[in-house]
Amino acid sequence: MSKSASGTSAPLALIVDDESDIRELLEITLSRMGIKCCAAADLAEARQWLKERTFDFCITDMRLPDGNGIDLVRLVQSEHSRLPIAVITAHGNAQAAVESLKAGAFDFVSKPVDLRVLRKLVETALQMGEAAASEPEVKDGGLLGAHESVVKLRQLIERLARSQAPVHIHGESGTGKELVARLIHDQSPRAAAPFVPVNCGAIPSELMESEFFGHLKGSFTGAMRDKGGLFQAAEGGTLFLDEIADLPLHMQVKLLRAIQERAIRPVGAEAEIHVNVRLISATHKNLVDLVARGAFRQDLYYRVNVIEVRTPPLRSRGADIPMLADHMLVRLCKATGVAKVPKLDEGAQRLLLSYEFPGNVRELENMLERALTLCDGEVISADDLQLRNIAPVSDAHAAVSDPHAATPAPSAAVNTASGLDDRVEELERQAIRDALEKTRYNKTKAAALLGLTFRQLRYKVKKLNLE
Numbered sequence: 025m026s027k028s029a030s031g032t033s034a035p036l037a038l039i040v041d042d043e044s045d046i047r048e049l050l051e052i053t054l055s056r057m058g059i060k061c062c063a064a065a066d067l068a069e070a071r072q073w074l075k076e077r078t079f080d081f082c083i084t085d086m087r088l089p090d091g092n093g094i095d096l097v098r099l100v101q102s103e104h105s106r107l108p109i110a111v112i113t114a115h116g117n118a119q120a121a122v123e124s125l126k127a128g129a130f131d132f133v134s135k136p137v138d139l140r141v142l143r144k145l146v147e148t149a150l151q152m153g154e155a156a157a158s159e160p161e162v163k164d165g166g167l168l169g170a171h172e173s174v175v176k177l178r179q180l181i182e183r184l185a186r187s188q189a190p191v192h193i194h195g196e197s198g199t200g201k202e203l204v205a206r207l208i209h210d211q212s213p214r215a216a217a218p219f220v221p222v223n224c225g226a227i228p229s230e231l232m233e234s235e236f237f238g239h240l241k242g243s244f245t246g247a248m249r250d251k252g253g254l255f256q257a258a259e260g261g262t263l264f265l266d267e268i269a270d271l272p273l274h275m276q277v278k279l280l281r282a283i284q285e286r287a288i289r290p291v292g293a294e295a296e297i298h299v300n301v302r303l304i305s306a307t308h309k310n311l312v313d314l315v316a317r318g319a320f321r322q323d324l325y326y327r328v329n330v331i332e333v334r335t336p337p338l339r340s341r342g343a344d345i346p347m348l349a350d351h352m353l354v355r356l357c358k359a360t361g362v363a364k365v366p367k368l369d370e371g372a373q374r375l376l377l378s379y380e381f382p383g384n385v386r387e388l389e390n391m392l393e394r395a396l397t398l399c400d401g402e403v404i405s406a407d408d409l410q411l412r413n414i415a416p417v418s419d420a421h422a423a424v425s426d427p428h429a430a431t432p433a434p435s436a437a438v439n440t441a442s443g444l445d446d447r448v449e450e451l452e453r454q455a456i457r458d459a460l461e462k463t464r465y466n467k468t469k470a471a472a473l474l475g476l477t478f479r480q481l482r483y484k485v486k487k488l489n490l491e
């Protein structure tokens with residue numbers, strides 16, 4: 025038998041079932057396989073065990089006196105993401121089985137428990153544990169997700185960190201392109217040197233050369249002193265060119281030269297300076313299309329796109345949403361000094377699972393940040409998510425198994441069938457939400473931003489149910 029997560033030679037399993045005869049059956053079967061067991065009769069006991077011991081896998085019944093197996097799957101997903109967990113479902117209850125898989129269970133077995141199926145499941149769980157042991161733990165600030173596409177992405181990041189090749193990251197807005205670039209840098213031998221992110225679309229065209237390569241004093245009006253550029257700032261580290269598709273053509277030529285020569289020439293300088301910088305670029309646009317249309321140089325495309333990484337849209341990995349949400353709530357509460365992390369109630373969880381998230385993980389993050397300020401401190405309800413006017417997508421996650429499917433425009437999901445008053449109300453609501461977000465929920469500042477008095481804003485917030 026393989027070495028266990030607990031460090032001893034016998035693997036350790038957690039069995040959660042309120043029926044003592046099933047617990048016994050499982051314990052006998054597992055002990056015959058050389059596995060030690062701890063048993064819990066309900067969620068509370070299971071939680072306690074998880075705090076006290078390190079298990080190699082867990083098997084839980086679906087119906088428990090103080091909750092259900094899916095609650096435990098979610099807890100394991102968010103707090104013990106390496107622990108394989110399987111669910112025992114009632115005979116013929118396919119829906120519960122699917123739901124548990126979506127929540128992150130690796131498998132299920134239905135009642136009456138077939139011992140051959142159970143043994144196979146246990147063998148798989150142990151193999152999974154061994155594979156996970158060679159994967160780095162997802163730390164705070166890491167790439168979260170249990171979906172296959174994210175697991176593969178984490179492995180790819182690890183491999184790319186060991187290489188020096190230019191990497192191009194392609195994915196929709198908010199899918200974590202910058203996060204991936206940062207993780208490649210952080211896990212690379214360049215980690216001690218700077219990671220310099222640049223939004224290529226945000227630099228005015230006429231300042232671009234000086235921003236990238238620096239300039240000498242007096243090289244143009246306003247150049248009061250010598251100034252280093254982004255390449256110099258990233259010396260020894262990584263330069264992350266976000267939205268590289270927005271680089272004007274004249275700058276593309278200069279960038280290509282810098283990559284080929286590994287050298288740059290500051291504006292106004294005679295000599296070139298050698299640079300040691302790894303390039304990572306990203307865009308949500310289709311670079312191949314841009315090359316075909318002559319808007320992006322083909323030679324530069326081949327230089328920056330040596331290895332292509334794709335970040336999957338959130339809707340293609342909907343089962344990750346509860347776990348992402350749990351992690352983010354903990355992080356947001358920590359950041360704002362909130363001691364008790366509110367829980368998402370069932371309605372809120374259902375709503376999150378049925379929404380398409382055109383803005384991907386960033387949208388989820390923003391939504392939760394807003395919900396935290398709106399909720400009662402204990403529970404986040406569907407209302408707190410402020411998604412009232414978004415038509416739920418019937419089976420969003422089943423329908424979008426293609427991770428590269430086109431993103432629907434955000435407005436496509438908004439219910440446009442309402443009358444004029446409703447639409448005006450929705451616009452008001454949106455403007456107020458934006459202002460509150462911009463001012464970090466400072467109502468006085470938000471009112472000023474909207475050209476309203478504090479009283480008017482307070483009245484509207486109440487009327488539009490934005491509290």
Ligand SMILES: Nc1ncnc2c1ncn2[C@@H]1O[C@H](COP(=O)(O)OP(=O)(O)OP(=O)(O)O)[C@@H](O)[C@H]1O
Binds near residue numbers: 166168196203266
């Ligand atoms: N898998 C993930 N796990 C944890 N956090 C994530 C994940 N993906 C994205 N995020 C978070 O979502 C937010 C948006 O991510 P990021 O800025 O990297 O996206 P992006 O694709 O670069 O967006 P844009 O194209 O708009 O620049 C960040 O706060 C990031 O930490």
